[in-house]
Amino acid sequence: MTDAAITRDGAVFRVSGDLLFTTVRDLLHEGESLFSTGSELVFDLSDVRHSDSAGLALLLEWLDRAEAAGVMLRFRNIPDSLVRIARLSNVEGLLA
Numbered sequence: 001m002t003d004a005a006i007t008r009d010g011a012v013f014r015v016s017g018d019l020l021f022t023t024v025r026d027l028l029h030e031g032e033s034l035f036s037t038g039s040e041l042v043f044d045l046s047d048v049r050h051s052d053s054a055g056l057a058l059l060l061e062w063l064d065r066a067e068a069a070g071v072m073l074r075f076r077n078i079p080d081s082l083v084r085i086a087r088l089s090n091v092e093g094l095l096a
Helices: 024-036 053-068 080-088
Strands: 005-009 012-019 040-051 072-076
Touching: 005 024, 012 024, 012 053, 024 040, 024 053, 040 053, 040 080, 053 072, 053 080
Parallel strands: 012 040, 040 072
Antiparallel strands: 005 012
């Protein structure tokens, strides 16, 4: 397991590491702090190695908090494992 992190790459924020129950709490607050940086944010998840339902919960919570802050949030390169969990949970459309 590796720690998860958010780094800036131009206009895109890269999420890397493992999105697991043990790592998402810190990312929740770190991601939320970015919602005041603009009206639209893009998170690229191509560097996410492992994820579970906590990773999906993180993305859904970010979407909810971004909407409350009036920020358009988009995800790129969502790992297949998260897409499968979202599909099983009937929330796949929320991530599109």
